[in-house]
Amino acid sequence: MPRQPKKMATETPVEENMEAKASFHIIVLGPTGGPCEDRVTGILVRSTATDWSPGSVVAVDAGTMLAGIIRLLKKSLPASLDDRTTSPGVLNNGPFKGLRTPDKTPEANAAHFFREIIGALLITHPHLDHISGLAINTPIIEAGHGPKPIAALPSVLSAIKNHVFNDVIWPNLSDEDGGAGLLTYNRLTEGGNPRLGIGDGRGYVRACQGIVTKCLSVSHGQCKQRYHPETATHRRAASTVFHQAEARSALSRARSVDRSEAAFYSPANSPHLHPGEPVSATVESSAFFLRDHDSGNEIIIFGDVEPDSVAFEPRNRRVWETAAPKIAAGKLRAIFIECSYDDSVDDDFLYGHMCPRHLTAELSVLADKVMDHREAAPSDIASSTERKRKRLSGGSRGGTDSPAMSPRTYKRNQSVSGIRSLASRDPRSHPASIDYGFDGADEYSTLGIFADYEAPDPNRWADVDPLPLAGLAVYIIHIKETLTDGPPPGVKIIEELREHGREANLGCRFLLPDPEAAIWV
Template sequence: MHTYLFLLAAWLLALPTRAQPTVAPAFTVVPLGVKGGLAEGNLSAYLVAAAGTTAFIALDAGSLRPGAEKAVANHVFTASVDEVLRQNIKGYCLSHPHLDHVAGLLLNAPDDTPKPIYGLPTCLHTLQQDYLNWRAWPNFGNGGAPPALGKYQLRALVPGQAMPLDNTALSVQAFVLSHGSNMQSTAFLVRSHDSYLLYLGDTGADDLEKTHYLHDLWLAVQPLVQHGQLKAIFMEASYPNAQPEQQLFGHLTPALLLRELGTLGQLAGPSTLRGLPVVITHLKPTVGNEAIIKTQLAAGNTLGVKLVFPEQGRALAF
């Protein structure tokens, strides 16, 4: 009997297994900048396109040309760097106007092509009034100090309302975030057909910021998580857990990030986040910080999310 069972088990193991269905990616993402300050040529900027297309929207624009140069060198693009910046990028979604999120846009504006800039009204107002004002920089916008050159059309987003992103296969919804005292930031929920990607600009935790913005965001995306439509979350972890609360300046640590994701897990169901890609953005590249942050995220990851650490100029698919 034992011999028979052994042979039966061996025969069953030898049978060809049914191939698991492969889900085609919905999004192509090319990080042009991934750090949270200090690294001047590698600051927050992520190109997103519907899979199979080359029409990208830039989620933030801290560094553009250095990232495009690396992406071309890595054969992510067959076009030249100038073609990527001028033609493949169809517009910009800016989470907030801090320089490490807009510097690449400003510096490359003289050679850019006309395209829209999307953001919440407070962000666009600062961009127009404080940068594109003929004092800090020429006015490439469509309002503000004359003459307005009109290269960029500033498109105000209404929180929670979807807006098509011109010349792409994408649309976006904006959600308000809090980034320290007196700074409003933004989360962008990008849609391609029935799939979604969620990108959070810089943000602090709800309890420290004394807001409910992240909780409201989790409520909004909860159904997408439950139905497997949310393909990835991009979220910051700027400092190690030992960073004092009064020195977070509206940012997250690994513990705070995982706690906020835990709230999403409670709303959507305890196992719904398992395997969901969470792309860690905005790591401060102070010596030793990155290794500590990665270790703390891995150690605290009881949710079972798939932690992804992006590299400048290397494409991701979700």
């Protein structure tokens, strides 16, 4: 009995202390990947420096939006609200703590929140469980004062424009092609726009008041539809990546942009297919770096993503290389990433998603990159970055660097810690053998972005204090619900992740977001 009051007395100050020190206020409206439609992916992010002002919230994906906001407001608004004749004022509890509610009902306040408080929506990829709320909720913007910005990679917006807001599946509510003008598309530069920002904020663009963002593409499996930036459409993949004219245009783009790892332009760097082989295209998803303008702290929110070890075009390593120096500097505080299934699911049935063994292997790559930054002098890091840029620009052709090869030349071995590692098998023909039909094709086809690598050895940092990912919170989202009796699938997933994390000496915390509570980072 004497110990119970002590426990209660220490919990509240700790929570309040986290809130006071936080840079980000995050609400996970939808933590699952289906099949229930009311809890699919949707995340709200606010800088704590903005105090719920208009345009101060950015939504990352919109599978669940208004329905999730209404559900939470019903639990936070006073029970006697319907009897009031005036607005209730400011909420003093719940995930929307501090929000001014100008209307009487949860529904009316949710509509106000969507129209006025959410400044923009960032969409990771165009699958329905990430955009259904966007389509259904958009008509209420009509009572607002301007179009709602939708920001994403060009391939994502192309799919939304051509296949959702196309006057067939749903009315064209955008401000393009004679639409209603309720939405406006903001096409992001993959890897960030190097002409914007200064210092550590270079490449970032405004997401909402107080938050800037940078988007990197990741792989979410394969499909038979390839995005063609020349026409801004998706078409069935042919026997080569581009037709002759498209390849020539892709080469000119590849020469005109910064080829550093953080400014990689994916459509121009995918020429590793071979004539006569079955052709597939990568389903492009996104990882958004969100940076608090006031503190410089950051978080990453991933869309659906698969491990590099099984990807047709591995892209996660670029994300980890961008994230590692931020973790080493103590600026990257949390990662929101999917882990859809537990380890009982075989690779062939992941369908472009993660499971604990693969997510742990990916985070081990991140840990290895963090150790590189801890141990290397600034000059060593600069020279390493320069070598990567030379390799990406074709400067290492004829040198000692390993030639690019398809990730399908890898085989997966089980390491002593239970984490899958990558080892090279006999490589297939080098992409340079493809005839693109114009001068300069050799440069285009030898960008060298798919260099071979092996999974890092966690013994490298086993005795390091602190461990490489200490202080990093990893929130697991997009869990596939089974709708069966027994414990929710997230329970087993988080147990497996924590066990693998201990074996890999990562040091990070694996957490399941509470859809009825705020997260302070």
